[in-house]
Amino acid sequence: MDKKTEASNLSVKEIQEKSKIKSYKNDVKKTLYMDYVFEQSPKSSHWKNMFWAFLIGGLICSIGQVIIDLFVQGGVETKQASMYTSCILVAVAACATGLGIYDKLGRFAGAGSTIPITGFSNAVVAPAIEFKSEGMIYGLAAKMFNVAGPVVVNGVFVSTIIALIYLIFGV
Amino acid sequence: MNKKLGSQTLIFDNVNVKEGFALAGPKEQQGNLGNVFDMCLENDKFGEKSFEKAECKMFKTAIDGVLQKSNTPVNAIDSVLGGDLLNQIVSVSFAMRAYESSFFGLYNACGTFAESLLLGSCLIDGGYKDKVICISGSHFSTAERQYRYPLELGVLRSPVTQWTATGAGASILSNDTTEAVCRITRGIAGRVIDLGIKDVNNMGAAMAPAACDTLTQFFKDTGSSPDDYNKIFTGDLGKLGKKILIDLIKENGFDLSDKLEDCGAMLYTDKQQTYQGGSGAACSALVFNSFILNNFKSGNYKKILLAGTGALLSPLTSFQGESVPCIAHCLEVCK
Amino acid sequence: MMWLNILKAFLMGGFICLLGQILINLTHLTNGKILVTFLIAGAILQAFNLYQPLIDTFGAGASVPISGFGCSLVNGAVEGARAEGVFGAIKGGLEACAPGIATAIIFGYVNALIFSPRTKKK
Numbered sequence: 001m002d003k004k005t006e007a008s009n010l011s012v013k014e015i016q017e018k019s020k021i022k023s024y025k026n027d028v029k030k031t032l033y034m035d036y037v038f039e040q041s042p043k044s045s046h047w048k049n050m051f052w053a054f055l056i057g058g059l060i061c062s063i064g065q066v067i068i069d070l071f072v073q074g075g076v077e078t079k080q081a082s083m084y085t086s087c088i089l090v091a092v093a094a095c096a097t098g099l100g101i102y103d104k105l106g107r108f109a110g111a112g113s114t115i116p117i118t119g120f121s122n123a124v125v126a127p128a129i130e131f132k133s134e135g136m137i138y139g140l141a142a143k144m145f146n147v148a149g150p151v152v153v154n155g156v157f158v159s160t161i162i163a164l165i166y167l168i169f170g171v
Numbered sequence: 172m173n174k175k176l177g178s179q180t181l182i183f184d185n186v187n188v189k190e191g192f193a194l195a196g197p198k199e200q201q202g203n204l205g206n207v208f209d210m211c212l213e214n215d216k217f218g219e220k221s222f223e224k225a226e227c228k229m230f231k232t233a234i235d236g237v238l239q240k241s242n243t244p245v246n247a248i249d250s251v252l253g254g255d256l257l258n259q260i261v262s263v264s265f266a267m268r269a270y271e272s273s274f275f276g277l278y279n280a281c282g283t284f285a286e287s288l289l290l291g292s293c294l295i296d297g298g299y300k301d302k303v304i305c306i307s308g309s310h311f312s313t314a315e316r317q318y319r320y321p322l323e324l325g326v327l328r329s330p331v332t333q334w335t336a337t338g339a340g341a342s343i344l345s346n347d348t349t350e351a352v353c354r355i356t357r358g359i360a361g362r363v364i365d366l367g368i369k370d371v372n373n374m375g376a377a378m379a380p381a382a383c384d385t386l387t388q389f390f391k392d393t394g395s396s397p398d399d400y401n402k403i404f405t406g407d408l409g410k411l412g413k414k415i416l417i418d419l420i421k422e423n424g425f426d427l428s429d430k431l432e433d434c435g436a437m438l439y440t441d442k443q444q445t446y447q448g449g450s451g452a453a454c455s456a457l458v459f460n461s462f463i464l465n466n467f468k469s470g471n472y473k474k475i476l477l478a479g480t481g482a483l484l485s486p487l488t489s490f491q492g493e494s495v496p497c498i499a500h501c502l503e504v505c506k
Numbered sequence: 507m508m509w510l511n512i513l514k515a516f517l518m519g520g521f522i523c524l525l526g527q528i529l530i531n532l533t534h535l536t537n538g539k540i541l542v543t544f545l546i547a548g549a550i551l552q553a554f555n556l557y558q559p560l561i562d563t564f565g566a567g568a569s570v571p572i573s574g575f576g577c578s579l580v581n582g583a584v585e586g587a588r589a590e591g592v593f594g595a596i597k598g599g600l601e602a603c604a605p606g607i608a609t610a611i612i613f614g615y616v617n618a619l620i621f622s623p624r625t626k627k628k
Contacts, residue, residue, distance in 0.1 A: 030367035037368065037376040040415060042330045042446075046531050049327065053527035054520035057571070061519025062512045064566030069508050082561075082569050083578075087609040089570065094610065097323050098617030100624045106325015111526030113325050114537055115544055115571045116519065117606065122325055123537060124610040128618035130321035133221040140618050144611070147324065151541045151572065152607060155579045156599050158546055162553040163583035163595035198627070215625050222623070312625045322623045326537055327530065370534070 049110050056105065056112030064089055064116075086117050093118035097125040123148035174296070177392025180359045186292040187351030188504070189302070189343040190241035191460030194233045196311065196337025199449075199457065202439040207461040208338075209236060215312065215337050223262065226255065226310040226339075230266035233339040234304060237460075241343055241350075243302065248272045248343070252291050253306035254283040256314050256335075256452050263306065272304070281378075281407045282361075283307040284340065284456040285479025285500040289358045291344045292502075301346050308339025309451035318371075318486055331373040333409045334445035336438055340456025342464075353467040357393060357503040361385040363483065365496040371489045375412020375447055378480040381497035382408060383419040386478055389501050390425060397430045401472045404463065406455040406479040406499070407435030409447030434458035455479045467506060474505045511565055518560070518567025541572050548573025552580040578602045 010018075064085050071081035096102040102122045106113045113119055124144055131143035145152065174182050193208045200211035210232070217225035230253070238245055251270065254277040255262040267274045279286040284307035294300040312322060314335040320326055344355070364384050368377040382405050390396060397403060408416055413433040420427055434455045436448035459477060466472040478501040484493070526540055535543065548571075551557040557577040560568040568574055579599040586598020600607075 033366040033380070034368065036418075037373065037415065040418075041373060041376065041411060044327075044330055044531055046528075049531060050524055050527050054524045057523025057526075058516040058520030058567075061567045061570045062516040064519075064570040065512045065515035066508075068566050069511055082566070083605055085566065086570070086575075086606045090606055090609045091613045094613035094617050098621040100323065100621075103323050103325045103626065106327065108327070109325070110327035111530055111540065112520075112523040114540055115523050115526045115573075117570050117572060117575060119325070119537075120541060120572055120575070120606075121610045121613070122323070123541065125614040125617050126321040126323035126325075128614045129323050129621055130316055130623050132618050132622070133223070140615070144614055144618075147320070147538050148541070148610075150538050151545055151575075154542050155545050155549065155576055155603070158549045159576070159579035159583040159599035160595055162549065162580050163587040163598060164592070165553075166584050167587045167591065167595060222625075312623065315626075316623075320537070322626060324537065329534065 052108050053110050053112035056109035057116060060089070060113070060116040060118055089116070089118050090121040093121035094125045097122045098129065120148055120151060123151075176357070177388075179388050180357055180392035181289075181293065182357055183292045183296040183355055185346055185348065186295045186355040187345050187348055188353050188355065188464065189243070189345045189347075189350050190237055190352065191340065191342040191464045192233050192237035192240055193340045193457045193461035194229055194236060194308075194338055195457055198311070198334075198443065199336055199338055199438055202443060203437055204458070204462055207465055208457065209240065209461065212337070215310065222310055222312040223257065226257070226262040226308070226313050227265045229308060229310070229339040230255070230263050230306060231269055233306060233308065233341040234266070234270065237304065237341040237343055243343060246271065248302050248304055249300040250275060250294065250303045251306060252277055252287040252303055253341075254278045254287065254452065255307065256280065256309045257317060262308070262310075262313075279479070279498055279500065280481030280483055281309075281450060281452050281454065282479035282481030282498055282500055283452045284459065285406065285477060285502060286360075288342065288344070288355060288477075288502055289360060289500050292355045292358055295344050295346050298346075303344050304341055305344060306339065306341040307452045307456045309335055309337065309453040311335045311337045311451075314451060328446065329372045330446050331370070331375070331411060333374055333407065333435060333447045333450035334439065335451040336407075336435070336449040336453040336457065338453035338457045340453065340460035342460055352464055353504050353506055355502055356505045357389075359385060359389045359392065359501045361499040361501070363496045363498050365494055367494045369489075369492070369494045371484060371495065373411070374407070374450055374482045374495070375409040376415055377482050377495040378408055378497040378499070379412045379415040379419055382416050382478050382480050382499040383423070385499040385501045386420060386476070387423045387425065389476070397425055397427050400430060400474050400476050402432050403427060403430045403476040404455070404458065404478065405431065405433045406481070407448075407450040408433050408480055409450060410436045411447050437462075463504070467504075470506075472506065474503070477502045477504060514564045515567035515570075518564035519570060522568070522571045522573060544571065544573045545576040548576030549580045552577040575603060575606065
C-alpha cells in the first residue's frame with residue numbers, strides 16, 4: 001500500500017492524534033534548541049554596562065543640578081528652575097544628536113543615556129533626521145514621534161486617569 | 172537526462188561562472204578582505220542624496236563593473252536575477268531601469284545571492300538563457316532604519332548582533348564552457364525552517380538550523396561528505412551561528428569543524444566591533460565574487476559548497492511576537 | 507552646599523539609570539519600552555505622592571530621569587483636576603510638560619533641517 005492510500009484510510013481522529021504528537025515533538029525540539037542557544041550566546045557584560053549606565057546617568061543629572069542651582073542663585077523659584085533645566089537639557093541633547101555625538105554615547109552608556117530626559121530628546125530628534133529624506137511632511141514631521149510618541153501618549157493617558165481617580169474619590 | 176538527484180538536489184551539466192564583481196563599502200574595505208574587492212566606496216552615500224539612492228547606484232555600478240571586467244557587451248545578457256533587503260526589493264528593481272535585459276526580482280533575505288545563482292543555473296542549464304547576471308547586495312544604513320532604529324538613536328547593541336554589510340556583488344553565468352572560471356554543478360533549494368528563535372538580534376542562531384537542514388539533505392542526496400570539498404561557505408551565520416551549525420550537523424553525522432567558513436564572520440576584523448561579524452545580502456555576494464572566485468582562478472580551490480542563509484522576517488512580524496523563519500540554499504561549485 | 511546637591515543628584519540619577527540598565531539586561535526591552543516603563547513608574551509613584559519627596563531631596567537626580575517627567579505630568583493633571591474638575595484633569599498633564607515637549611519638537615525640527623543622517627562607524 002503506498003503512502004497516499006494509507007493516509008486516506010486513517011480516520012479523522014487518528015490524523016488529529018498524529019499531528020498532535022508531531023506538534024508536541026516539534027515543541028520539545030524548539031524548547032531544547034532555545035535552551036541550547038541561550039547557553040551558547042555570549043552575554044552582555046552586565047557589570048560594565050551597569051557601571052557606565054550609573055556613571056553617565058549620574059553625570060547628566062549632575063549637570064542638570066548645576067543648572068538648577070545656577071537658576072536658583074539667580075532668584076528663580078526651584079520648580080521653575082527645574083522646568084527651565086529640562087528644556088535646556090532637551091535642547092543640548094537635540095543638538096548632540098544632530099552632531100552625531102549622542103548615538104556614540106548611547107553605544108556604551110545604555111540606560112544611562114536613555115532614561116534621562118535627554119534620551120527622550122534623542123528619541124524625538126533621531127527619527128526626524130533619519131526620515132527627512134521622505135520629505136518635510138510625511139518624513140520629518142510624521143516620523144518625529146516614531147520612537148518617543150508612546151511616551152507622550154502613555155504619559156497623558158495615565159496622568160489623566162490618575163487625576164480622574166483623585167477627583168472621583170475626592171482625595 | 173535526469174537532472175534530479177535524491178529528493179531535492181538538482182544537477183547542472185553546463186553552467187559556468189564567467190566573472191564576478193564585488194563592490195564594497197568603506198567599513199568592509201578596512202576589514203579582513205579589504206584588498207580583494209574590485210572596488211570600494213570611500214563614502215557610503217556614493218554621491219547621492221539618500222542612502223537608498225546610493226544602494227541603487229551600487230547595483231548599477233556592480234552590473235557595469237562585471238560587464239566591463241569580463242568584456243561582455245550589455246546586449247549579450249539575457250536576464251538579470253537579483254534582490255536586496257529593502258521593502259519591495261526597490262534597489263535592484265530601480266537599478267534595472269537602466270538596462271534592456273529582462274529581470275527577475277528575488278527575495279530570500281540574506282540568502283538572495285544563493286537563490287539567484289540557483290535559479291540562474293536552472294535557466295542556463297534548461298537552455299532558456301545563454302548569459303544571465305546574478306546580483307545581490309545590501310546597505311548598512313538603509314537596512315538599519317528599515318529593520319532596527321534610526322541611525323542617530325543611542326542604543327546599546329546586544330553582543331549577539333551582526334553588522335549589516337554594505338556592498339553589492341554580481342556574477343555572470345554563461346553556457347559557454349570556454350570562458351569558465353568555475354562551474355556550478357549541483358544545487359539544492361532549502362525548506363523554511365523555524366525553531367522558534369524570537370530574538371531578532373540573534374540571526375545566527377535562527378538561521379543555523381536552516382543551513383543544517385539544507386546541507387544534510389544535500390549530503391544525503393548526493394552521497395558526498397564534507398571531506399570532498401576544499402571549503403564549505405555559509406552566507407551570514409556569524410561567529411555564533413557558525414559554532415551552532417557545527418554542533419547541529421554533528422548530530423546528523425557530519426563533521427564540518429575544519430571545513431566551515433562563514434562569509435559574514437570573515438568580512439570584519441575583531442577590532443571593528445561588529446560582535447558576531449557581518450550579515451546582509453551583501454556578505455555571500457561579496458565573498459563569492461572576490462575571495463572565492465580568486466581562489467578558483469589561482470587554483471587553490473577545486474570544489475566548494477556555498478550555502479546562502481536568509482532570515483525571513485519583517486519588523487512587523489517581530490512586533491507581532493512571531494519567531495524568525497529561515498531558509499538556506501546550497502550550491503556546489505567546481506573548477 | 508552646592509557640591510552636596512550635585513553629589514545627591516549624581517547618586518540618585520545614577521541609581522535610576524542603573525535600575526534601567528538592570529531591567530534592560532534582564533529583559534532585553536527596547537528603547538521605547540524602557541522610556542514608557544520608567545515614565546509610568548514615575549507617574550504611579552507620584553499618584554501615591556511618593557515621587558515628589560524624591561525630587562525635593564535629590565533635585566535633578568530625580569527630576570531629570572524620564573520618571574520625573576511622569577511625576578510632573580501627574581502633578582499637573584491633579585492640580586488641574588483640583589482647580590477645574592474634569593477639564594482640568596485633561597489639560598493639566600500636558601500643560602505641565604509642554605515646555606519640554608515643545609523644546610524637543612522645535613530643536614528636533616531645526617536639527618533635522620541642518621543635519622543629515624550619518625552612517626555609524628562601529
